[in-house]
Amino acid sequence: xxxxxxxxxxxxxxxxxxxxxxxxxxxxxxxxxxxxxxxxxxxxxxxxxxxxxxxxxxxxxxxxxxxxxxxxxxxxxxxxxxxxxxxxxxxxxxxxxxxxxxxxxxxxxxxxxxxxxxxxxxxxxxxxxxxxxxxxxxxxxxxxxx
Amino acid sequence: xxxxxxxxxxxxxxxxxxxxxxxxxxxxxxxxxxxxxxxxxxxxxxxxxxxxxxxxxxxxxxxxxxxxxxxxxxxxxxxxxxxxxxxxxxxxxxxxxxxxxxxxxxxxxxxxxxxxxxxxxxxxxxxxxxxxxxxxxxxxxxxxxx
DNA sequence: TGAATATTTCATGATGTCAAGCAAATCGGT
DNA sequence: ACCGATTTGCTTGACATCATGAAATATTCA
Numbered sequence: 106x107x108x109x110x111x112x113x114x115x116x117x118x119x120x121x122x123x124x125x126x127x128x129x130x131x132x133x134x135x136x137x138x139x140x141x142x143x144x145x146x147x148x149x150x151x152x153x154x155x156x157x158x159x160x161x162x163x164x165x166x167x168x169x170x171x172x173x174x175x176x177x178x179x180x181x182x183x184x185x186x187x188x189x190x191x192x193x194x195x196x197x198x199x200x201x202x203x204x205x206x207x208x209x210x211x212x213x214x215x216x217x218x219x220x221x222x223x224x225x226x227x228x229x230x231x232x233x234x235x236x237x238x239x240x241x242x243x244x245x246x247x248x249x250x251x
Numbered sequence: 252x253x254x255x256x257x258x259x260x261x262x263x264x265x266x267x268x269x270x271x272x273x274x275x276x277x278x279x280x281x282x283x284x285x286x287x288x289x290x291x292x293x294x295x296x297x298x299x300x301x302x303x304x305x306x307x308x309x310x311x312x313x314x315x316x317x318x319x320x321x322x323x324x325x326x327x328x329x330x331x332x333x334x335x336x337x338x339x340x341x342x343x344x345x346x347x348x349x350x351x352x353x354x355x356x357x358x359x360x361x362x363x364x365x366x367x368x369x370x371x372x373x374x375x376x377x378x379x380x381x382x383x384x385x386x387x388x389x390x391x392x393x394x395x396x397x
Numbered sequence: 398t399g400a401a402t403a404t405t406t407c408a409t410g411a412t413g414t415c416a417a418g419c420a421a422a423t424c425g426g427t
Numbered sequence: 428a429c430c431g432a433t434t435t436g437c438t439t440g441a442c443a444t445c446a447t448g449a450a451a452t453a454t455t456c457a
Contacts, residue, residue, distance in 0.1 A: 113382065123385075124271070128271045227384065227388065232263055238377060242372070242373065
């Protein structure tokens with residue numbers, strides 16, 4: 106069994122650190138091209154799929170709801186998102202991407218090279234192996250993707 | 252060849268997103284146990300290996316040097332880091348971890364379960380495969396680890 | 398009615414950028 | 428070798444974003 110100090114494990118951990126760094130670089134770069142911050146791009150991506158109450162956005166982002174207020178404020182100011190009342194519960198405000206917001210989110214997804222470029226060098230079989238290893242690494246506790 | 256929309260590639264990208272999220276959770280949690288922010292923990296980790304000029308810390312963090320000033324200020328206030336003059340160049344200030352800082356950095360590394368826990372389920376052979384796939388994913392452009 | 402929920406506001410702090418400033422090193426022309 | 432101009436390293440200040448926590452408000456639920 107591997108201890109945490111064996112060279113192979115250490116190298117894998119280093120590589121994962123490099124993947125994390127690379128992921129953020131790409132994400133922030135793509136966001137910046139649309140004058141968005143990473144957090145704004147992430148929320149816009151969520152809302153481009155479906156409107157969400159503020160509270161649920163906070164859960165997805167793992168942050169306080171009061172924080173989400175500001176992020177949505179800034180997206181709303183730029184016309185990418187709008188607040189709608191929830192007909193079922195008047196306490197709730199649904200944040201929804203506008204048409205412009207959905208377009209921006211699509212462009213952002215397309216610009217995110219992290220998906221294609223680094224994986225392009227791997228064959229289908231290798232990608233399948235990678236998928237299985239990552240799945241097992243993340244274990245059962247990892248339901249929802251980002 | 253895989254397009255960016257084939258289901259396998261998409262799942263791998265999702266899994267990588269999950270790994271990134273998990274990595275940060277673990278890192279920030281470990282840092283918070285020592286009342287450190289993620290950025291502070293990262294800098295302290297760097298400085299526990301060797302003293303660095305402010306400028307080089309900024310390069311490692313990919314941020315402006317003026318930002319590093321504040322981070323080092325806060326670490327210095329808590330006695331984890333000290334500024335020393337560089338004998339070779341009097342413009343330069345070397346940030347160095349104090350004895351307390353090195354101890355904190357060591358405890359932090361030990362508390363970082365991301366290294367052991369998720370990888371513990373993989374055999375040596377599987378870890379080797381994972382290493383090779385990650386290496387190829389990152390390509391040649393990925394010299395320095397985090 | 399009273400407790401719980403959803404959102405916002407306010408205060409505060411960490412992190413990030415950029416522009417401006419100072420001190421020290423380096424360069425180029427004489 | 429000298430001296431002025433530029434460059435380099437760091438800090439400061441102003442400002443925006445992101446994050447937390449406490450308090451206020453409105454609405455729902457028991």
